[in-house]
Amino acid sequence: VIARVGSDEIGLDPMGLNETDSFVVLKPHSEWRGNKDFVVNALRKVLEGLPGIQSSFTQPIEMRVSEMLTGARGDLAVKIFGPDTATLADLAGQIQHTLSGIRGASEVLTVANDNVDYLQLDIDRTAAGRFGMPVDQMEDALRAQVEGMRAGIVADGQKRVPIVIRGDESLRSDPARFADLQLRTPGGILARVSDMAQVNRTEGPVKLDHENGSRFALVQAFVSGRDLVGYVDEARTAVNAKIKLPPGYRIVWGGQFENQQRASARLMMVIPVALLLIFFVLLGTLRSLRASAVILLNIPFAMVGGIVSLWASGQYLSAPASVGFIALLGIAVLNGLVLVAYFRQLRTEGLPMGEAVRLGAERRLRPVLMTASITAFGLVPLLFASGPGSEIQRPLAIVVIGGLITSTLLTLVLLPILFERFGEGAEEAVND
Numbered sequence: 001v002i003a004r005v006g007s008d009e010i011g012l013d014p015m016g017l018n019e020t021d022s023f024v025v026l027k028p029h030s031e032w033r034g035n036k037d038f039v040v041n042a043l044r045k046v047l048e049g050l051p052g053i054q055s056s057f058t059q060p061i062e063m064r065v066s067e068m069l070t071g072a073r074g075d076l077a078v079k080i081f082g083p084d085t086a087t088l089a090d091l092a093g094q095i096q097h098t099l100s101g102i103r104g105a106s107e108v109l110t111v112a113n114d115n116v117d118y119l120q121l122d123i124d125r126t127a128a129g130r131f132g133m134p135v136d137q138m139e140d141a142l143r144a145q146v147e148g149m150r151a152g153i154v155a156d157g158q159k160r161v162p163i164v165i166r167g168d169e170s171l172r173s174d175p176a177r178f179a180d181l182q183l184r185t186p187g188g189i190l191a192r193v194s195d196m197a198q199v200n201r202t203e204g205p206v207k208l209d210h211e212n213g214s215r216f217a218l219v220q221a222f223v224s225g226r227d228l229v230g231y232v233d234e235a236r237t238a239v240n241a242k243i244k245l246p247p248g249y250r251i252v253w254g255g256q257f258e259n260q261q262r263a264s265a266r267l268m269m270v271i272p273v274a275l276l277l278i279f280f281v282l283l284g285t286l287r288s289l290r291a292s293a294v295i296l297l298n299i300p301f302a303m304v305g306g307i308v309s310l311w312a313s314g315q316y317l318s319a320p321a322s323v324g325f326i327a328l329l330g331i332a333v334l335n336g337l338v339l340v341a342y343f344r345q346l347r348t349e350g351l352p353m354g355e356a357v358r359l360g361a362e363r364r365l366r367p368v369l370m371t372a373s374i375t376a377f378g379l380v381p382l383l384f385a386s387g388p389g390s391e392i393q394r395p396l397a398i399v400v401i402g403g404l405i406t407s408t409l410l411t412l413v414l415l416p417i418l419f420e421r422f423g424e425g426a427e428e429a430v431n432d
Helices: 036-048 060-070 085-100 125-130 135-146 169-173 175-179 228-242 256-286 289-296 298-313 319-348 353-363 365-383 390-422 426-431
Strands: 002-005 020-023 076-081 105-109 115-123 149-156 159-165 182-184 190-192 197-205 209-211 214-223 250-254
Touching (some): 228 250, 228 256, 256 319, 298 319, 319 353
Antiparallel strands (some): 182 190, 209 214
16 A cells, blocks of 8 residues: 655646655455455445545546546536535535435545635734834744745755755744744744633634635545446435535536436437438438338337347446447348348348248348447457456447347347338239
């Protein structure tokens, strides 16, 4: 286990200085006693009893991508915007409690309602004036004692080491000694800090977050065991019902949920465009509106199997699963085209509708089965994958394989019936 505290040197890391990333290097997968969920749950049980620690579990690349895109590493990030720190902390605590009670929440974190000890210094300007100490000089002297003052740089080869002068470590840990610290005024008088200021212990927020000039509190939720969209929908309903926002406060829902929403919006544009392009290609190839429409009826056949396979396997409609549906539509349309094109060829040779459909289904049985089986067998390794990236590969394979099963069966059974009833020349065949 390797721990890294604080943010990086370039200033783009949204981590606070009080946060720690602990990287756990795992043994080879063959030596695990269970799967990834088993390992995470075991780590979660160990950390539950540690006081003062709020833990969350992610992976390095996933964490960095989430932080760069949304500023938060959680699956769901709820930002409460408003002016008052105490009100934000209260609202964040209420939302944290509400989200924790929704099924699927593995960790719900917020630091908005946490406090830390501060040493507060209130300078008495009148007293400082009696000693002849300007307030700005007093502030600079005390800042140098606590934070340090840069006095130069030492060059050691290619390394440049800054020289910092500051007070003893005990000044930062002992308020009484800090209050008794003596300062020299410009007039040469020695005066204690307590003679010119009040030094008190007080509590305050862990950190203050701002976005676009507005103060906000952040609540992060990690979801496991259910789909993220369903969890967010239920969370929104619960928060709207239980929490009343004061005037001037608003809630913004983000995190990985934002990425999912963007991907869904793109797919809602891509899928209709893909179907239209397929239809126009079929229409240009077959030059028949009826034949093209009959082939497109294969799409519902394929969708049924994909949806049922997702439900049976416990997977969710994610972006990889949606890509699997797009690939599945192409294969289903190809199989339908193989059958319908041969039906039309037999009809042009003079065969009656019923004979053309029966003979065409028999002769094109092998090509249709070969196309479907080769694709399905090629995706079987992805179906049983368990290594890195398997969470993306498995939903795609499940959708395509499940959809091919129903698409192939229904194509060979229902498509010939539909073509015989609604295909070209169907009215003449019925009249005969």
